[in-house]
Amino acid sequence: MLSTEEKELIAHIWEKMIPVASEIGSESLHRMMTTFPGTKTYFSHLDIRPESLQMQSHGKKIVLAIAECSKDISSMMVTLEPLQALHAYKLKIDPGNFKLLSHCLIVTLAAHMGSEFDPVAHAAMDKFLSAFAAVLAEKYR
Numbered sequence: 644m645l646s647t648e649e650k651e652l653i654a655h656i657w658e659k660m661i662p663v664a665s666e667i668g669s670e671s672l673h674r675m676m677t678t679f680p681g682t683k684t685y686f687s688h689l690d691i692r693p694e695s696l697q698m699q700s701h702g703k704k705i706v707l708a709i710a711e712c713s714k715d716i717s718s719m720m721v722t723l724e725p726l727q728a729l730h731a732y733k734l735k736i737d738p739g740n741f742k743l744l745s746h747c748l749i750v751t752l753a754a755h756m757g758s759e760f761d762p763v764a765h766a767a768m769d770k771f772l773s774a775f776a777a778v779l780a781e782k783y784r
């Protein structure tokens with residue numbers, strides 16, 4: 644349901660986020676844990692201050708995983724398989740939380756990209772992250 648142009652736009656945006664992955668990721672996580680405090684329960688073993696090394700490193704992993712997937716969106720069902728299993732079986736993350744992080748990623752991108760994150764980019768990113776979250780939530784059914 645993403646057009647070719649939208650797929651290219653998404654890949655371009657995430658490629659630009661690779662050098663700032665830890666910053667974008669940790670800010671998104673910090674926004675999620677502040678706005679939706681229930682999400683903090685999954686991170687009780689980490690130092691969740693936004694500047695902590697653990698938040699930087701976890702944030703970076705998340706952004707790099709999304710950036711990798713955005714290079715080939717149509718193969719998402721296959722590439723996300725290990726992450727699906729990790730979140731469903733091992734971490735047992737309530738699938739509703741994927742929407743919350745997606746929302747915070749969008750706010751963070753908007754804050755960092757300014758006017759470049761225009762309504763067209765916003766709409767494409769929302770579609771992409773919704774599809775991403777749906778794939779991550781798949782194994783719960």
Ligand code: ZNH
Pocket residue numbers: 682685686701704705706708709726729730734736740741742744745775779
């Ligand atoms: Zn997650 C982990 C991604 C969402 C929680 N994750 C993780 C990782 C990655 C990710 C890459 C790493 C893995 C390894 O190391 O191997 N995630 C992701 C993504 C997303 C997510 C991409 C979307 C978009 N998560 C999520 C949510 C939550 C989570 C929503 C909650 C709320 N994760 C998690 C945890 C972990 C992870 C808890 C583990 C951490 C540690 O370090 O321990």
